[in-house]
Amino acid sequence: MAHSQRVRAFLHQQIQQAGGWLPFSVWMHHVLYAPGLGYYAAGNTKLAETPSHHATALSGDFVTAPQLTPLFGQTLARQVAEILHQTDTLDVLEFGAGSGALAHDILSALNEMGLHVRYNILEVSADLRQRQQQRLAAWGERVTWLETLPTSFSGCVIGNELLDAMPVELFVWSEQGEVLERGVVSLAPVQAPDQAPNQTTNQTTDADSEGFFPGFAFQDRPAAPQLAATVQARMPALPGYTSEINLQAEAWIRDLGHWLTRGAALLIDYGFPRHEYYHPQRQRGTLMCHIQHRTHDDVFLAPGLQDITAHVDFTAIAEAAQDSGLSVLGYTSQARFLLNAGLPQVLEAYAQQQIEHPDPKARARTYAAVQKLISEAEMGELFKVIALGRGVQAPLSGFTQSDRSGQLVQSN
Ligand SMILES: C[S@@+](CC[C@H](N)C(=O)[O-])C[C@H]1O[C@@H](n2cnc3c(N)ncnc32)[C@H](O)[C@@H]1O
Numbered sequence: 001m002a003h004s005q006r007v008r009a010f011l012h013q014q015i016q017q018a019g020g021w022l023p024f025s026v027w028m029h030h031v032l033y034a035p036g037l038g039y040y041a042a043g044n045t046k047l048a049e050t051p052s053h054h055a056t057a058l059s060g061d062f063v064t065a066p067q068l069t070p071l072f073g074q075t076l077a078r079q080v081a082e083i084l085h086q087t088d089t090l091d092v093l094e095f096g097a098g099s100g101a102l103a104h105d106i107l108s109a110l111n112e113m114g115l116h117v118r119y120n121i122l123e124v125s126a127d128l129r130q131r132q133q134q135r136l137a138a139w140g141e142r143v144t145w146l147e148t149l150p151t152s153f154s155g156c157v158i159g160n161e162l163l164d165a166m167p168v169e170l171f172v173w174s175e176q177g178e179v180l181e182r183g184v185v186s187l188a189p190v191q192a193p194d195q196a197p198n199q200t201t202n203q204t205t206d207a208d209s210e211g212f213f214p215g216f217a218f219q220d221r222p223a224a225p226q227l228a229a230t231v232q233a234r235m236p237a238l239p240g241y242t243s244e245i246n247l248q249a250e251a252w253i254r255d256l257g258h259w260l261t262r263g264a265a266l267l268i269d270y271g272f273p274r275h276e277y278y279h280p281q282r283q284r285g286t287l288m289c290h291i292q293h294r295t296h297d298d299v300f301l302a303p304g305l306q307d308i309t310a311h312v313d314f315t316a317i318a319e320a321a322q323d324s325g326l327s328v329l330g331y332t333s334q335a336r337f338l339l340n341a342g343l344p345q346v347l348e349a350y351a352q353q354q355i356e357h358p359d360p361k362a363r364a365r366t367y368a369a370v371q372k373l374i375s376e377a378e379m380g381e382l383f384k385v386i387a388l389g390r391g392v393q394a395p396l397s398g399f400t401q402s403d404r405s406g407q408l409v410q411s412n
Helices: 002-017 024-033 070-087 101-112 126-135 137-142 225-234 247-259 314-323 334-341 343-356 360-374
Strands: 091-095 118-122 143-146 153-160 169-173 179-186 200-204 216-222 242-245 260-272 288-291 294-296 307-309 327-333 383-390
Touching: 002 024, 002 179, 024 169, 024 179, 024 307, 070 091, 070 101, 070 153, 070 260, 070 334, 070 343, 070 360, 091 101, 101 118, 101 126, 101 137, 101 153, 118 137, 126 137, 126 143, 137 143, 169 225, 179 225, 225 242, 247 260, 247 314, 247 383, 260 314, 314 327, 314 383, 327 334, 334 343, 334 360, 334 383, 343 360
Parallel strands: 091 118, 091 153, 118 143, 153 260
Antiparallel strands: 169 179, 169 242, 179 216, 200 216, 260 383, 288 294, 288 307, 327 383
């Protein structure tokens, strides 16, 4: 809580310096990435440990596929190998590598295939970079951390739960059919003499239960013309409807289109095509917070101690890719991708190992994790995989059956 108080103090200061109102995306950026304070930048435990390493209850705030089982990375490695083969390169670049577990699993699997790759990582969190360096120390010079985006790159790019961790803009449709941008104000008195006249406070949060720093509230303003036009082009006017738009993720994809000279990016995340994303029934958007394996939507609770994410609009991702000259090489559910890419063969090899070295507890955990990865009720359907590339021939093996790329080009 002491840490959260420091984060609150910093956020109040940022709001004050900005004249009393911060776009939600800026607030979310600070809450997640402010050096030494943000959720990803301050050394808190975040990613649950792989259960096979620690038999006790799950630690951290949420669990991702690579933290669940190495079989996820082993399967992904088969798709990576195919992309490397097609591009005749040995370079992999992972963004937002978390604990380093996925990098380790992919490196091990590719090694077994005789592919001695150069594994590059670009991680914005200094704290996580340090954890990755410890986790991957045994790979020596095979792993390199980049400070900035490359100017050009050929090979395979990977991002698991990367796009959902990028700050989003929040918008609301007013009763009059106007697009409003939702921002954050302090509940503490701030000097903000020249605020927009037609702002309205739509939601408040109570001062925290400890009675220390006061909380934050949402406040809406007419959206800037560009944001309004983008929202209007993507969905019909639905009074009261609140949602988000991930302009940073789209900009990141357009950058990818500039520096990915030859190769493919495999991006795995939860989300939908646009017509599902802005479905009239999804009136409150997809913003979600994760803390100690609980999920809720109070973004003002415990700043700096909880993760905040939004689902991915995969139509926007596909459009941004095409705008920058990349092709959509495939789009499907995580379950279908893993099954296409060779999960059955990976499981067969695992079963064989278990015959040679039986470990019933580990086996039960592994099969439960695989079930979670592919079950429609868990990660199998909500999570999607999209492949974007240049100079790579489709279909890639992960998308040979049930490629849903066609769904992404439908409009509202
Ligand atoms: C939800 S975590 C996922 C971690 C890991 N990929 C996994 O699946 O366990 C999001 C990660 O993306 C990183 N990240 C967010 N934006 C980034 C960016 N623009 N470039 C590189 N890493 C980024 C975060 O610091 C964090 O490591």
